[in-house]
Amino acid sequence: MSVQLNETHNPALRSWVNSANSSDTDFPIQNLPFGVFRRAGSHEQFRIGVAIGDQILDIHLAQQAGIFAEVTNSALANALAASSLNALMNLGNGVSSQVRLALSKALREGASAQEKLVGALIAQVEAEYALPAQIGDYTDFYTSIYHATSVGKLFRPDNPLLPNYKWVPIGYHGRSSSIGVSGQQFRRPIGQTMPPNAATPSFGPAKRMDYECEVGIFIGQGNALGDAISIDQAEHHVFGLCLLNDWSARDVQGWEYQPLGPFLAKNFASTISPWVVTIEALAPYRKAWQRDAADPQPLAYLEHADLRTSGAFDIQLEVLLQTEKMRQDDLSAQRLSLSNFSHSYWTVSQMVTHHTVNGCNLQAGDFLGSGTQSGPLPEEAGSLLELTEGGKKPIVFSNGEQRVFIEDGDSIIMRGWAQKDGAPRIGFGEVEGRLLPARSF
Amino acid sequence: MSVQLNETHNPALRSWVNSANSSDTDFPIQNLPFGVFRRAGSHEQFRIGVAIGDQILDIHLAQQAGIFAEVTNSALANALAASSLNALMNLGNGVSSQVRLALSKALREGASAQEKLVGALIAQVEAEYALPAQIGDYTDFYTSIYHATSVGKLFRPDNPLLPNYKWVPIGYHGRSSSIGVSGQQFRRPIGQTMPPNAATPSFGPAKRMDYECEVGIFIGQGNALGDAISIDQAEHHVFGLCLLNDWSARDVQGWEYQPLGPFLAKNFASTISPWVVTIEALAPYRKAWQRDAADPQPLAYLEHADLRTSGAFDIQLEVLLQTEKMRQDDLSAQRLSLSNFSHSYWTVSQMVTHHTVNGCNLQAGDFLGSGTQSGPLPEEAGSLLELTEGGKKPIVFSNGEQRVFIEDGDSIIMRGWAQKDGAPRIGFGEVEGRLLPARSF
Structure with a gap:
């Protein structure tokens, strides 16, 4: 496959999550890595999130806020509500690319989703992590x-x-x-x-x-x-x-x-x-x-x-x-x-x-x-x-x-x-x- | 640990499943190996069974027939109704030994459970198998x-x-x-x-x-x-x-x-x-x-x-x-x-x-x-x-x-x-x- 850039790679993109716009953050809006987290010290179910600046966007909450409406079907809805990334991984990179694009749009400066998503953020310093996926082999x-x-x-x-x-x-x-x-x-x-x-x-x-x-x-x-x-x-x-x-x-x-x-x-x-x-x-x-x-x-x-x-x-x-x-x-x-x-x-x-x-x-x-x-x-x-x-x-x-x-x-x-x-x-x-x-x- | 024989090993035991009493069967009542099976060619859920002669006793049905009443708790009940042996394995050998004893008693000649269990048998030639457990490593x-x-x-x-x-x-x-x-x-x-x-x-x-x-x-x-x-x-x-x-x-x-x-x-x-x-x-x-x-x-x-x-x-x-x-x-x-x-x-x-x-x-x-x-x-x-x-x-x-x-x-x-x-x-x-x-x- 050849490597192609798309709109998620645009260096000019900025996020309404301010810490994501810092030049030394690992997690600008062009990154959007996936992980599995919960509030540190809690007994909450682990859930999927994406890192943005010094925050984590809770993907299940983001789904409930409707930001994946354009890409969702029942398999994806279940995958995004899971407590590991296996199901999302299994849907293939075409699907995770669509999820990434939806996240990029929702986290951009000026995005209409901002108001709905503020409550779906948790500071990384307040989180603990699980393995991103159940590793078979x-x-x-x-x-x-x-x-x-x-x-x-x-x-x-x-x-x-x-x-x-x-x-x-x-x-x-x-x-x-x-x-x-x-x-x-x-x-x-x-x-x-x-x-x-x-x-x-x-x-x-x-x-x-x-x-x-x-x-x-x-x-x-x-x-x-x-x-x-x-x-x-x-x-x-x-x-x-x-x-x-x-x-x-x-x-x-x-x-x-x-x-x-x-x-x-x-x-x-x-x-x-x-x-x-x-x-x-x-x-x-x-x-x-x-x-x-x-x-x-x-x-x-x-x-x-x-x-x-x-x-x-x-x-x-x-x-x-x-x-x-x-x-x-x-x-x-x-x-x-x-x-x-x-x-x-x-x-x-x-x-x-x-x-x-x-x-x-x-x-x-x-x-x-x-x-x-x-x-x-x-x-x-x-x-x-x-x-x-x-x-x-x-x-x-x-x-x-x-x-x-x-x-x-x-x-x-x-x-x-x-x-x-x-x-x-x-x-x-x-x-x-x-x-x-x-x-x- | 030292090796001990118990009543399940008694060579005199015979089963009301006749094929289990043949001298050349792999699966007499003293064996009772565990596996995971379903009717061949079906789309049934796989389930746990025990081999007896040329038959399989469906353990979930046997449980419904009450043969584990003396040993059951909710963890074991779930384990026996599962579609792999992992949960039973995880309960430890003390528990699987109790299950084995209950099976031995229920499958013996003269057991009162015979009537209830006849419908829980399936011939091995009519079965297909899955891996006994999900193998992590x-x-x-x-x-x-x-x-x-x-x-x-x-x-x-x-x-x-x-x-x-x-x-x-x-x-x-x-x-x-x-x-x-x-x-x-x-x-x-x-x-x-x-x-x-x-x-x-x-x-x-x-x-x-x-x-x-x-x-x-x-x-x-x-x-x-x-x-x-x-x-x-x-x-x-x-x-x-x-x-x-x-x-x-x-x-x-x-x-x-x-x-x-x-x-x-x-x-x-x-x-x-x-x-x-x-x-x-x-x-x-x-x-x-x-x-x-x-x-x-x-x-x-x-x-x-x-x-x-x-x-x-x-x-x-x-x-x-x-x-x-x-x-x-x-x-x-x-x-x-x-x-x-x-x-x-x-x-x-x-x-x-x-x-x-x-x-x-x-x-x-x-x-x-x-x-x-x-x-x-x-x-x-x-x-x-x-x-x-x-x-x-x-x-x-x-x-x-x-x-x-x-x-x-x-x-x-x-x-x-x-x-x-x-x-x-x-x-x-x-x-x-x-x-x-x-x-x-």
Whole structure:
């Protein structure tokens, strides 16, 4: 599919929600990401909302106010009144695009709906979030060649980048049940590790705790078992993107991962940001995707002309760490890295098409991780394993604290945004998660 | 937990459903496996049933007939009226044991409930099945050391059994969406492979199609994220067992599986048997589980006194193949192998405990595969890859046909049963699945 701009992308649009017109908001009227929220601390049913400035528009209330009158049918009415995005995702991107247009019209300066909608707003600081969708299956890819190479060097010094990497968008299945939304806190995992030069494994809390900075991909309309999604149709099946922290216990991983891949090193927790930015909202930030001329070109099923002009996404990805002491001293989180999703060796379309080429069925609400997004420069690495060269080179913070891996009480914060002159900033908000001490054992 | 027999195991029990008293039925009154069914070809809601002889007792109708009056509360009443087993599984094995006892009493010869229940029976030949539960997450283990060694030899001749095998119950996450119930038919998957001595990968239908004979494990009550399930509690969290065919495309697997494990080689289809045999029903068939004295003993979290007396299950596992020609010629399926689940190097309890030791949360209806159950003898191998020594030694059938891998139109049938003198046969029924030709591409 080729990327097209429509009236929702108009940079001149302003909203009657004032905070949405600020140049540094993640959520201007051109963004309109979807999420699932309720009043913090309440026992209300979770419901669907859209972020606008520092507010959330309650979509069910907006529906009751009549703003979707032009697009509504009973399937959509039910989807908009649901407590997760699965049903809306399942209706396909054509429908969510219509919903987005109706929201854009209703939230514009001068919109007649303003009066009816004021009561449908809730401040983001007063909200809490649930996962945007019930995630049936979660697949994690491995699309950064810089990450694959530098991690490969640490796990297999003589064989860092395997021969399949430039042909196959490598992916593997992950754990759905332990995916949580930003704010997730979890205990340091306990498990088996094999210390260097030891004869028998050790058992206890993992020592090499790490994060992985990834882009998360929510599937919209799926495919039937046995059908494949062609590369030119792939983005029609992607509802939108968010941020993903794929927490990792490196010492557990090193001991368990052969021959069937990581398991307990990854499935104790994964944390995602609450807002799903639609593929449509990101249209101004599409970028040419081009391989090194020296690299093999993708096989035909993974190749499409549009990939060469607009296959990539120009999304900045920032990782920060805040220790318990920083929180106590009111010091803000410190940056660990800044990279960009456009460095990805494989595109979102290629992930979707490869995943289904064998007939595997994707379902609305399924979730893909991009894999750790490390860029070509050392300071663009998306994990501590890479930034500290396997735990050998500590990161020293401005308050004198230092880290090689994550310590108990540390928070990891990831932010993502797309920004350029002449177009509004399309932000992802943030995903924050915190490591708690291991349980007693 | 130690294994205890109760009145439902009494070998002298007979049912007023005559077919349940036959010595070769899989489903005597001492079994009572749970499944989800409806009248074949109908659009009825699927509902929960229990297999008895060649019949199914509709549990919702049985409830209306009052046979659970002694054990019912509103949560159980809802669970028994549901269209999947998740809610019953979530109530824990104490509750499903009470349900089983009530069923045993109502189905016995002379039971006063007989008259009320006759109308709640449907013949199995008139039924079709759904998955017993909505499967949130599916994890596949690798518990046969014979399989791991012989497959390891084919994929890694110089390094067949990796050093972690005898310490870690190796497992990895699988795909839930493509799990189907017996009768599943699916197209030969298409994908990338790297032919021997080729410089670039090929693309097309997989050529080395295989099955894997596994035991499937349905989780009952789960655990909260961050909690672990101790080895002595593990079986309280297992609802029951079934049969699993983990279809595999070996040529896809060989090219894609490093470093993150099998993906498209496995996720196009997996087929399970419709009936879930409870852990309780298998009590007479528990067996001592003992490692070779020369092998390392499991770490403490995986070790428990009961494992030494009753950790294993004495379940026969048979695999058969029926070609299209055999079907046309009315020739019955031909046996490929016969093995036993008691050869497993790791127990069901060890799988559950290992899976949660890091705090990973299991949920009711989650599904574990045991991994291919190959025994020590060549004819006990649970896959064609092993039986044909990597496709080099064809299997010749009585009608002259031969196979190294599965061909289009072939059905694979797996059966499982536990049997010994003085105890009734506890059968699993069968799981059948068929490979269709690849889609055009």
